[in-house]
């Protein structure tokens with residue numbers, strides 16, 4: 001017997017489908033289920049490479065209650081570990097910091113390398129005895145969580161059972177092959193976060209549809225009319241929207257940001273905005289891109305971590321500092337305009353008689369595509 | 385340096401989380417015990433000097449590890465990588 005609502009109406013064709021039921025937004029038990037079946041079972045974004053820019057940088061992250069540690073090792077590779085000591089389970093690193101040599105547990109000082117190997121077990125065999133025949137260092141390294149960095153976003157598959165990242169997300173990697181170039185974070189002004197009283201899925205759903213643009217972002221409307229947008233939906237993969245009329249931001253002298261090199265002319269005025277399931281939102285344009293990691297805090301709270309990237313580093317192009325700040329402000333305004341709708345939809349889902357809603361078959365395909373994917377993950381989890 | 389003074393310096397180094405001082409004074413404590421043939425106590429202090437050197441990536445870690453290994457008190461680590 002299934003104690004939850006059947007999701008068959010969510011899995012139906014967009015012309016007749018309902019949205020996910022209320023409980024998927026307001027019920028802590030379903031949130032816990034989604035944590036396991038949707039967020040831990042797939043490739044979820046937890047942070048950004050730019051947060052650990054140098055070798056030895058370590059940043060602890062709480063991902064749905066799971067303590068993780070992001071580390072950049074001496075080879076420059078980003079690794080993610082469970083931030084829990086293999087001895088007595090102490091949290092290893094509690095604030096972002098630079099690791100000079102080894103990660104030393106603050107409790108009994110077991111030490112781990114930046115690749116997670118257990119390097120020292122002081123007094124483990126008694127005072128001054130740093131080995132014991134029953135404590136095998138090779139078996140007691142930090143638990144590594146599968147990770148993959150794409151477009152500077154650090155993705156993890158916590159349960160370890162998802163197919164390889166390139167396999168799961170190869171389609172979008174290929175679609176955006178033109179943008180497979182070095183990207184440079186825009187610095188302090190290009191980084192901001194919004195704490196929003198909404199379920200994380202509503203942030204995805206609002207991001208991937210263009211239906212709301214003329215109503216919620218009337219300012220965008222002057223240069224981005226509804227008919228200049230197209231839906232992006234790939235079943236089981238990703239969805240979002242594209243525009244045919246992207247206009248570059250200019251400063252008072254008419255200067256624009258340098259373009260990413262070697263783009264096809266599709267991108268002269270084209271731009272795409274895609275939600276990579278479950279919780280990462282990307283935007284690509286000829287002269288900058290952005291990534292948003294949605295941090296699901298609980299069923300009704302989400303933190304949106306927003307980072308903007310450019311084709312040239314801030315060190316090489318200080319002349320664009322002002323334009324970068326204006327661009328960030330512009331995006332911040334757009335994303336803030338969305339806050340009342342994602343919070344309002346969250347409140348609306350306490351209406352006990354709401355049935356998940358009906359879609360516009362023409363406009364809501366990307367949202368339905370996401371619901372279809374979420375429902376499939378949940379049904380897979382329930383079938384296990 | 386007498387033991388009380390050394391203890392004071394060690395506590396002070398702990399308070400300031402001063403790794404260079406921690407390595408220096410724990411090594412000094414170990415040297416003193418070694419000279420007095422008190423190997424257990426020496427290895428206790430060597431362990432601390434070694435752990436703090438390992439933590440901060442100090443060059444002394446290699447030699448301290450070797451001393452512990454020579455006393456049969458630890459595994460030899462590779463410091464080349």
Ligand code: FES
Pocket residue numbers: 085086087088089090105106107108109110
């Ligand atoms: S809990 Fe980490 S060393 Fe004991």
Ligand SMILES: [Fe+2]
Pocket residue numbers: 206207212216217334338
């Ligand atoms: Fe919006």
